Amino acid sequence: MTKENPTLEDVARLAGVSQMTASRALNGRAGVSRETRDEVLRIASDIGYVVNRTAQKLSGGRNGIIGIITPTLDTQFSSELILGAGRAARAAGCEVLVYTMSDEERRTHHDVLGLVRQFSDGVLAILPRESLWLDLLAKANLPVVVIDQRGTMNRLPSVSVDNYGGAQLAVEHLIELGHTRIAFLGGGESIEGVRDRQRGYLDTLSRHGLPHTREWIVPGDLSQMTAFEVASGLLELPEPPTAIFTANDQSAFGAIAAAREAGLRVPDDISVIGFDDIPMAEQFHPALTTVRQPFQQMASSAVNTLLAQVAGHGAGAQRVTFAAELVVRNSTGAAPVARRRSGASRQGRKR
Amino acid sequence: MTKENPTLEDVARLAGVSQMTASRALNGRAGVSRETRDEVLRIASDIGYVVNRTAQKLSGGRNGIIGIITPTLDTQFSSELILGAGRAARAAGCEVLVYTMSDEERRTHHDVLGLVRQFSDGVLAILPRESLWLDLLAKANLPVVVIDQRGTMNRLPSVSVDNYGGAQLAVEHLIELGHTRIAFLGGGESIEGVRDRQRGYLDTLSRHGLPHTREWIVPGDLSQMTAFEVASGLLELPEPPTAIFTANDQSAFGAIAAAREAGLRVPDDISVIGFDDIPMAEQFHPALTTVRQPFQQMASSAVNTLLAQVAGHGAGAQRVTFAAELVVRNSTGAAPVARRRSGASRQGRKR
DNA sequence: ATGAAAGCGCTAACAT
DNA sequence: ATGTTAGCGCTTTCAT
Numbered sequence: 001m002t003k004e005n006p007t008l009e010d011v012a013r014l015a016g017v018s019q020m021t022a023s024r025a026l027n028g029r030a031g032v033s034r035e036t037r038d039e040v041l042r043i044a045s046d047i048g049y050v051v052n053r054t055a056q057k058l059s060g061g062r063n064g065i066i067g068i069i070t071p072t073l074d075t076q077f078s079s080e081l082i083l084g085a086g087r088a089a090r091a092a093g094c095e096v097l098v099y100t101m102s103d104e105e106r107r108t109h110h111d112v113l114g115l116v117r118q119f120s121d122g123v124l125a126i127l128p129r130e131s132l133w134l135d136l137l138a139k140a141n142l143p144v145v146v147i148d149q150r151g152t153m154n155r156l157p158s159v160s161v162d163n164y165g166g167a168q169l170a171v172e173h174l175i176e177l178g179h180t181r182i183a184f185l186g187g188g189e190s191i192e193g194v195r196d197r198q199r200g201y202l203d204t205l206s207r208h209g210l211p212h213t214r215e216w217i218v219p220g221d222l223s224q225m226t227a228f229e230v231a232s233g234l235l236e237l238p239e240p241p242t243a244i245f246t247a248n249d250q251s252a253f254g255a256i257a258a259a260r261e262a263g264l265r266v267p268d269d270i271s272v273i274g275f276d277d278i279p280m281a282e283q284f285h286p287a288l289t290t291v292r293q294p295f296q297q298m299a300s301s302a303v304n305t306l307l308a309q310v311a312g313h314g315a316g317a318q319r320v321t322f323a324a325e326l327v328v329r330n331s332t333g334a335a336p337v338a339r340r341r342s343g344a345s346r347q348g349r350k351r
Numbered sequence: 352m353t354k355e356n357p358t359l360e361d362v363a364r365l366a367g368v369s370q371m372t373a374s375r376a377l378n379g380r381a382g383v384s385r386e387t388r389d390e391v392l393r394i395a396s397d398i399g400y401v402v403n404r405t406a407q408k409l410s411g412g413r414n415g416i417i418g419i420i421t422p423t424l425d426t427q428f429s430s431e432l433i434l435g436a437g438r439a440a441r442a443a444g445c446e447v448l449v450y451t452m453s454d455e456e457r458r459t460h461h462d463v464l465g466l467v468r469q470f471s472d473g474v475l476a477i478l479p480r481e482s483l484w485l486d487l488l489a490k491a492n493l494p495v496v497v498i499d500q501r502g503t504m505n506r507l508p509s510v511s512v513d514n515y516g517g518a519q520l521a522v523e524h525l526i527e528l529g530h531t532r533i534a535f536l537g538g539g540e541s542i543e544g545v546r547d548r549q550r551g552y553l554d555t556l557s558r559h560g561l562p563h564t565r566e567w568i569v570p571g572d573l574s575q576m577t578a579f580e581v582a583s584g585l586l587e588l589p590e591p592p593t594a595i596f597t598a599n600d601q602s603a604f605g606a607i608a609a610a611r612e613a614g615l616r617v618p619d620d621i622s623v624i625g626f627d628d629i630p631m632a633e634q635f636h637p638a639l640t641t642v643r644q645p646f647q648q649m650a651s652s653a654v655n656t657l658l659a660q661v662a663g664h665g666a667g668a669q670r671v672t673f674a675a676e677l678v679v680r681n682s683t684g685a686a687p688v689a690r691r692r693s694g695a696s697r698q699g700r701k702r
Numbered sequence: 703a704t705g706a707a708a709g710c711g712c713t714a715a716c717a718t
Numbered sequence: 719a720t721g722t723t724a725g726c727g728c729t730t731t732c733a734t
Binding site for chain 3: 358359360370371374375378402403404406407408409410411412414686
């Protein structure tokens with residue numbers, strides 16, 4: 001199959017029109033009669049014409065490509081978002097190209113930005129954690145939307161989940177199950193979104209008049225391994241918690257492993273609830289109760305915001321926040337009777 | 352910062368040379384005096400010149416961009432490989448752009464190939480499982496290298512791990528630990544690489560004169576959840592195995608969960624060994640003994656093969672296979688002494 | 703509603 | 719060793 005790719009010129013010639021007319025027809029622009037347009041489209045499709053996006057871009061216009069920049073491909077957080085963005089973009093007639101580079105690689109980010117702007121109309125930055133990109137992006141003078149777990153510090157348009165509200169959901173779920181001794185396994189101070197989760201935890205406890213000793217708030221780093229160790233310590237406390245809310249799902253997995261190691265059953269002896277709802281949460285055993293980030297919605301909102309910006313309908317540095325959703329599965333249950341509460345009877349509540 | 356991107360013309364003008372000379376200097380081509388070249392490079396760097404890859408491509412040449420196509424971004428298999436390919440490519444002065452699209456999206460793959468060839472010199476296809484891409488890629492007439500878990504069915508140059516040998520490593524490790532009742536939790540028939548794993552298991556058992564009953568060979572689908580169920584069945588057998596070799600790490604996680612659910616300790620009562628060595632394997636508790644695929648090496652080999660092809664040094668449809676490596680961690684241990692698995696007799700010993 | 707000309711930033715091919 | 723010319727495939731003018 002050595003057939004060269006057909007070009008606009010081929011389409012135009014075959015349709016007996018000028019390239020301009022063919023171009024207009026293909027792009028659905030005005031200025032083409034109904035029947036000319038149909039004819040052009042038919043021919044283009046017949047000969048398998050695919051517009052050359054690089055030429056399109058070079059010639060000064062847009063090319064319908066969204067660049068995604070992300071330093072971390074290995075977290076489900078990014079994967080989900082990229083897949084979602086791809087779907088949303090394609091639904092809008094665009095394509096998505098991903099550029100990824102681990103943070104430790106010492107490549108000048110400046111160059112990367114230059115590269116990205118060459119082949120795309122704008123960029124979606126997926127930044128699970130603080131990143132050097134932010135500043136560069138801010139002064140890069142090209143359409144950009146950030147998907148992150150951060151707060152409002154940057155002036156870039158961004159979408160994120162309501163971390164505070166999600167934490168509240170998680171803690172209230174535990175409280176309804178009768179838990180009063182609820183621990184928080186954190187994810188470090190550096191990520192604002194994670195701090196929000198902790199604030200949500202604290203405030204919800206207070207609101208319900210529940211104690212929150214310093215002992216029950218332990219620091220993790222979002223990794224399963226660290227969570228295992230830290231949770232183990234938690235369980236050796238003279239007054240151990242009956243439920244643990246972890247900063248993310250990975251940490252929840254670690255906490256569950258720790259519980260088991262300590263001879264505890266989940267959820268009978270101790271409940272664990274995570275945050276994110278990565279695909280593995282459902283597969284895990286026991287299936288993890290968690291707070292879901294609506295990845296698909298976030299991605300699609302980000303894409304649309306970006307596309308609007310590209311089209312010039314930029315609405316400034318708006319920040320969109322999506323509600324989190326509680327997903328009840330099997331890692332949480334009624335508080336053990338040893339120190340029960342009135343709510344212990346109403347346990348059968350499924351999603 | 353509304354500064355327009357500097358172009359080759361700017362560099363040339365500032366250096367007082369023609370665009371061609373500037374171009375040659377920047378690309379390290381011959382035909383430029385030492386000092387002219389240095390001057391050009393200095394100026395380019397000064398004004399922050401970044402070559403426009405789309406123009407580069409359009410003008411008929413290569414552009415030093417490698418396209419990666421992968422339908423699955425959500426497996427660590429892909430992530431590892433993409434990161435590795437990026438590193439290798441950049442080391443060779445190239446950039447990598449990822450195009451991803453889930454298989455279920457009904458976008459004509461033909462178009463995608465057209466798109467990819469527009470912005471890249473060649474493509475690396477990361478196909479963890481059978482895929483529609485293969486045929487298209489084969490007749491696409493552009494440089495391509497496949498990284499997969501498959502066998503030799505396709506005529507495309509490809510790199511993969513020695514699945515058979517890896518399985519052998521795994522089983523021999525178990526045998527050395529004294530296990531004789533070794534089960535295999537498979538991953539379906541559709542993926543050739545996975546079938547190789549099973550063959551390796553079978554042959555190794557035979558070679559050591561060990562029994563392999565049909566009962567101990569159970570079908571999975573590479574998912575943790577299925578593995579959990581299937582492994583549970585395995586453990587209820589009248590004569591349960593003392594060790595399980597799973598087709599991949601995810602399945603190992605499921606098997607371990609099943610063992611625990613059945614009141615068994617890993618590795619005291621039962622050993623589990625996976626395949627892949629995804630990052631999570633190390634984080635899991637217990638840390639998973641597994642067979643490592645050398646992702647970084649595979650990626651870098653693939654990149655180099657591809658680059659050679661692009662440069663015209665294509666060595667035909669060569670197939671490169673990398674040795675797998677046994678990584679012993681904590682999920683495997685000596686075979687239990689007693690045939691009983693009541694667990695009551697052998698308490699409290701861990702790791 | 704349609705077309706012609708010019709040019710985006712670069713590099714092959716041919717000068718010199 | 720360096721420069722000139724001619725495009726790559728498209729879209730922007732500015733005609734008609």
